[in-house]
Amino acid sequence: MNPGDLPPDLFSPWEGAVAFRLFADQTDPTLTVSEQIAARVGDRILSGAMAPGARIGEQELADEFSVSRGPIRDALRILEREGLATLLPRRGAIVTELSADELRELLEIRAGLFEMVVRKIAAQPNAELLAMLEAGVARLETLAEIPDAGHDYAETTYRLLILCARQCGNQRLQRMLTALSLQTLRYSKLGLATVARRQQSARLWREATVALAQGDVERTVALTRQRIDESGEEAIRQLETPTPPGEGP
Secondary structure (H helix, E strand, C coil), X not given: CCHHHCCCCCCHHHHCCCCCCCCCCCCCCCXXXXXXXHHHHHHHHHHCCCCCCCEECHHHHHHHHCXXXXXXXXXXXXXXXXXXXXXXXXXXXXECCCCHHHHHHHHHHHHHHHHHHHHHHHHCCCHHHHHHHHHHHHHHHHHHCCCCXXXXXXXXXXXXXHHHHHCCCCHHHHHHHHHHHHHHHHHHHHHCCCHHHHHHHHHHHHHHHHHHHCCCHHHHHHHHHHHHHHHHHHHHHXXXXXXXXXXXX
């Protein structure tokens, strides 16, 4: 089975609430022209269609979207702010390279922020949150068994994290976690590339959801931290493993 062949499931209504990956902290965003362009180019970067280190041509984008270079430059600044593009003096923009050191820093901050979210939502659990988690974890368990579903699995975990953050009751915390989750999405796809890794991740999601429903806050936090750490460690391992000659891009 391919990910695209999956029938509609119970997670779809919640998944659709995250309309734009680049502006997921806004529940109903009205985007400017520059933001729309940034969202489109950001999706290409996050999907892997634009590889790390690839040049992002201003004129090419201006021609594609039928705008002047002004909105393109604004869009590139948005992408730089979100950690997806790097603006180089006199050289233009490139897709931000992936770095094991950057990932370590991002994971340390993201794990701490998500622990705060978990503790806040655990203090006031609600039926909608638990139903959303149950549906999302069921989707993850299905995707975990499909060999080429790493991309879809990582995207689903990204949406689950954002939807949990929306339930925490702290908008500033939600925005911070959403931004960090976006910056770690490409790394997550490395850490969740294999069936074995996704199966372990799905198991931890399931156990954490059960613990949350039972009101066991400390176990929920511990399982969440373990899941984030294990996926991060695998992504770091891949980034630090030399590419054999002839297998590079």
